[in-house]
Amino acid sequence: MSPWRLRLLIVSLLTVAILGALDHTIVSTSLATVAGELGALAQMGWVVVGYMLASTMLLPVIGKLGDAVGPRGVFLTSLVLFLVASLTCGFAQDMPQLIAARIVQGMSSAGLQLMSQTIVARVTTPRERPRYLAIIGAAFPVAILVGPVLGGLITDYWGWQWVFWINIPFGVGALLLALVAVPRLPGFGRRPFDVAGSVAFAVAMVALVLAVTWVGDPVRAAASVTAFAVTIVALAAFFLIELRAREPLIPLRLFSNPTIAAGAALSAIIGIGLFSITAYLPTYFQMAYRTSATVSGLVPIATVFGMLVSNLATGWLVSRTGHYRIYCIAGPVVSAAGLIVMAALPVGLPLWVPMVVMALVGMGTGAFMSLVIAIVQSAAPARDTGSMTATVNLVRQVGATVATAIIGGVIGFGVAGLLPASLDAATLTPQFVHSASEAVQAAVAGIYRDVFAPVFASLAVAYVAGVIAAVMLPAGRLADEPESAAAPSTEPLNA
Known part of the structure; x- marks a missing residue:
């Protein structure tokens, strides 16, 4: 890529990375207000847990998809889904609606994070790569520094809905920039999808998140132990499947x-x-x-x-x-x-x-x-x-x-x-x-x-x-x- 095109690309990827990273930290200070207005304090934790679970589960699937069809399409689709989910979060009338929208946000955020790093890898030399990945990686610590404060200010002065809606104007600008800046990078062709490995991995991640969520609750101590046991069994099955799969979800070789x-x-x-x-x-x-x-x-x-x-x-x-x-x-x-x-x-x-x-x-x-x-x-x-x-x-x-x-x-x-x-x-x-x-x-x-x-x-x-x-x-x-x-x-x- 020419130097100016590469700079434009990095600006585009950094903008999207900041949006995705802020979405994870900016919500934390508004959770109590959201739970109070929607009348579901007991379900408040799932606004975070659902996001984290969806993001973790989709990482290997999105990585495999990006290799097969090319990272540009996966990146742009993830960005559009992220904007739609952000809009839906603000319009949520109850906690289940908000949790469902946050799950979609988590899925799309995984795509944005992962495809940004993959695109950099595809358009740079190994020597150039650390500098540009460090710039994009700076989004995470910046989000930790400013996210909670920004979330609190938005919640106090604009209302909790704008914690999600603030993504829309910046996200649309980032989308327009990405359409111009992100190059068309070919995939490596369709390959058999590892359905069995995906199912085993999903079961393992759901059980793991439930286990760590319940671990401090004396009432759910037995359920937490059961969930940890399911995690171990599912992970063992996942590794056995990956070792035998023709196109494994995670190439252990x-x-x-x-x-x-x-x-x-x-x-x-x-x-x-x-x-x-x-x-x-x-x-x-x-x-x-x-x-x-x-x-x-x-x-x-x-x-x-x-x-x-x-x-x-x-x-x-x-x-x-x-x-x-x-x-x-x-x-x-x-x-x-x-x-x-x-x-x-x-x-x-x-x-x-x-x-x-x-x-x-x-x-x-x-x-x-x-x-x-x-x-x-x-x-x-x-x-x-x-x-x-x-x-x-x-x-x-x-x-x-x-x-x-x-x-x-x-x-x-x-x-x-x-x-x-x-x-x-x-x-x-x-x-x-x-x-x-x-x-x-x-x-x-x-x-x-x-x-x-x-x-x-x-x-x-x-x-x-x-x-x-x-x-x-x-x-x-x-x-x-x-x-x-x-x-x-x-x-x-x-x-």
Whole structure:
């Protein structure tokens, strides 16, 4: 592509990526208002769960479809569906209607995210790819930084419906831009679709999401165990099917390539090591450091900002030099060190201390967050680019989902087990603790510190496993020449 056409394409993909990423974060601050007006507080969680489930389930299917018919059609169709679903969400009259529309939004959002990365892979050389993927990947941390605040402002001044309708004018502009900027990229022909694998994978993902949703509910403890059992059986069936399928949904044969295997492992570490803990950081600092809800949000903001800066920096550096392995090794090392420091920090320090430490954890993660996608794409055959891009994103999302559920259970049961008999875990809120006596505040702070310290240490161990995976990456440089679509190589890395 000519330089100006490539810049136009990146602007188009970035616009769509920001829309998709904001749609996931902007809704969070409006959920209580939505549930109250629609009179369905008990179903509020499914507005998020349905979106997440649909997005996760469709990733491998969309990746395979993009490889077969070409990414442009899948991308534009996903964008149109996203706009229709956004319009429908705002007009929802009850919670089931809203949940159904959010499911469609999740499906289309998966297509937008995945096809954006696949299109970049198809129009750039391996050397150029990290820079452009880092730019598109910046949409996620930006959405985390501004999404909740923007959602709150829109809900307060315009009404919750505009949280969804705000997508329409920007989305239509992005669609018009995409029609011009996104090139027609041929697919690799129709191939037998892995129906059995798709069904097994869908059952596994539905059961997994239900299991992690119910895990903290004592009433549904038995149902959660059953759902986890179904997940294990369905995943086992899925892997057996994939090993025998002529055209598997996820090409497991490619994991014999050490670059792909190590890249997928590093992607999973990102979900397990950082995405899982971010949601619990405000609670930790409200209880252990006795901050307000507003002030407690500064730590995740610092974490995400560090991630954003290093993501863009390493993308630019790798595209300039071609050397990638050092960043994949150094990133997990920095994050592991930061989490070990977090586990050792005593409570009561000035808040800027943990902010700096968590910013380093974010910087370490951002160093290889988008880079691993570029590395795996460069090592995969051209005909499987979409499938492998989907796989890298999938292991990250599944890792974050499972780790988030486990951490939530550890925190819930750990705090409840250590609280003195005079305090009830079910009614222990930051407001109650802040208004309690100094002795109670100190006791609760110590309990939260004792519960979170092993969590931070365990996540540090996950990053150490990431260092081991990164060491397995073959040394070399990303190639300056584009891969041949006609005769793809599983190792397009020049020594």
